[in-house]
Amino acid sequence: MNCSKHAEEIGHWLEARWAGEEQEPPAALLEHAVSCRACAARLAAARLLADGGTLRREAPVWLAARVGQRLADREAGPRARWGRLAASGLRWAAVPLAAVLAAALTFGLTTHLLRPARVVTVRLMLAAPGAASVSVVGDWNGWDPERNRLRDPDGDGVWEIRLRLRRGQEARYQFLVDGERWLDDPQAPLRVEDGFGGTSSVLQI
Amino acid sequence: MKGLAKESGNTRERRFEEASDLLAIQETLRGNRNAFAQIVERYTPLLYSLAFRMLGRGEEAQEAVQEIFLRAYRALPRFRLERRFHPWLYTIALNYLRTVARRQRRRRGLRLVREELDTVADRGELPAAAAEREDGERLAQEALAGLPPLYREVFLLREVEGLSVRDTAEALGVPEGTVKVRLHRARQELVRRLAGMMGS
Numbered sequence: 001m002n003c004s005k006h007a008e009e010i011g012h013w014l015e016a017r018w019a020g021e022e023q024e025p026p027a028a029l030l031e032h033a034v035s036c037r038a039c040a041a042r043l044a045a046a047r048l049l050a051d052g053g054t055l056r057r058e059a060p061v062w063l064a065a066r067v068g069q070r071l072a073d074r075e076a077g078p079r080a081r082w083g084r085l086a087a088s089g090l091r092w093a094a095v096p097l098a099a100v101l102a103a104a105l106t107f108g109l110t111t112h113l114l115r116p117a118r119v120v121t122v123r124l125m126l127a128a129p130g131a132a133s134v135s136v137v138g139d140w141n142g143w144d145p146e147r148n149r150l151r152d153p154d155g156d157g158v159w160e161i162r163l164r165l166r167r168g169q170e171a172r173y174q175f176l177v178d179g180e181r182w183l184d185d186p187q188a189p190l191r192v193e194d195g196f197g198g199t200s201s202v203l204q205i
Numbered sequence: 206m207k208g209l210a211k212e213s214g215n216t217r218e219r220r221f222e223e224a225s226d227l228l229a230i231q232e233t234l235r236g237n238r239n240a241f242a243q244i245v246e247r248y249t250p251l252l253y254s255l256a257f258r259m260l261g262r263g264e265e266a267q268e269a270v271q272e273i274f275l276r277a278y279r280a281l282p283r284f285r286l287e288r289r290f291h292p293w294l295y296t297i298a299l300n301y302l303r304t305v306a307r308r309q310r311r312r313r314g315l316r317l318v319r320e321e322l323d324t325v326a327d328r329g330e331l332p333a334a335a336a337e338r339e340d341g342e343r344l345a346q347e348a349l350a351g352l353p354p355l356y357r358e359v360f361l362l363r364e365v366e367g368l369s370v371r372d373t374a375e376a377l378g379v380p381e382g383t384v385k386v387r388l389h390r391a392r393q394e395l396v397r398r399l400a401g402m403m404g405s
Contacts, residue, residue, distance in 0.1 A: 007400040011397075014399070041343075045340075046399060048342065049399070057258070059270070063253060066271060
């Protein structure tokens with residue numbers, strides 16, 4: 001049987017599944033799919049479409065927190081938004097001036113707009129023995145846990161990172177341990193509500 | 206968070222969630238910002254999944270989810286408390302996603318969006334099985350992306366998100382009969398498209 005006949009069989013099977021018939025594909029089709037990548041792919045796609053729930057995509061663990069951050073920024077008003085734009089170099093095409101400023105910061109025109117002394121190095125540390133990964137997420141990196149990962153080079157459970165941040169900004173942040181545990185910085189002198197009934201640490205640089 | 210149940214399933218759980226949504230909305234309207242967090246936690250996974258299937262890109266889906274919640278939050282004072290919240294939220298989501306999807310099509314032409322499906326294989330899975338699953342995921346997404354929007358939305362809401370016919374009809378603003386017809390046509394079209402794909 002050629003592939004077009006098998007493709008038709010896959011369609012019949014899919015329709016039967018949608019009609020509520022619980023049955024496996026015909027044996028000849030399964031045997032053919034072992035050696036035919038095209039039909040194997042069609043069959044795999046059909047299985048996903050037959051049970052639509054398998055097509056759900058899992059949201060990143062930090063997405064709800066980021067939503068909260070944007071809502072909180074909105075509540076705080078334009079000043080907070082400008083602070084985030086400057087810190088994270090967001091693309092914001094609807095606000096041309098902010099986009100120019102953000103682009104300038106991002107593409108290294110910092111030395112023309114800011115004196116070098118206005119950029120400071122900040123060291124953040126967290127004791128997290130047994131952790132497999134630690135990130136710091138905050139205003140300056142768009143709350144993206146992939147951008148600033150801490151390191152524990154000597155394996156003593158103390159993770160650290162050095163960040164170069166613009167002096168004069170106030171940035172909210174949290175640590176994310178093993179991709180799922182959110183922690184405030186125990187050494188942060190200031191915390192604020194995060195819009196979710198919890199708190200974020202605050203860096204005043 | 207289990208998300209929404211089909212109408213033949215856990216009706217009691219759905220009723221509990223609806224009551225819980227209503228309380229959270231009332232609290233939010235009274236000025237308790239933290240109450241909206243409950244809504245965000247509950248619906249972020251569902252909206253992300255919908256946004257991903259409509260837009261085909263993880264990063265755009267993440268942006269879309271944030272924007273949808275912003276819009277819902279701004280529109281909350283206009284929400285009528287006698288309504289059910291989740292179909293209303295899905296209406297807002299679909300309106301926004303349609304706009305973004307139209308912009309995508311204008312930018313990319315009629316080329317189907319083949320995306321970073323970055324399927325992660327299970328640790329114990331053989332490479333061939335992982336490749337087959339990835340191929341299947343890609344074809345399924347292509348087939349969905351090729352559907353007319355009216356059919357794709359019904360399929361995503363009913364089959365993927367698991368909304369009832371009633372909730373789907375309310376979210377789309379159409380009669381229940383229309384939902385059933387569009388779903389039938391969506392399925393026919395998916396079968397036709399799948400048969401025509403080469404799978405490689």
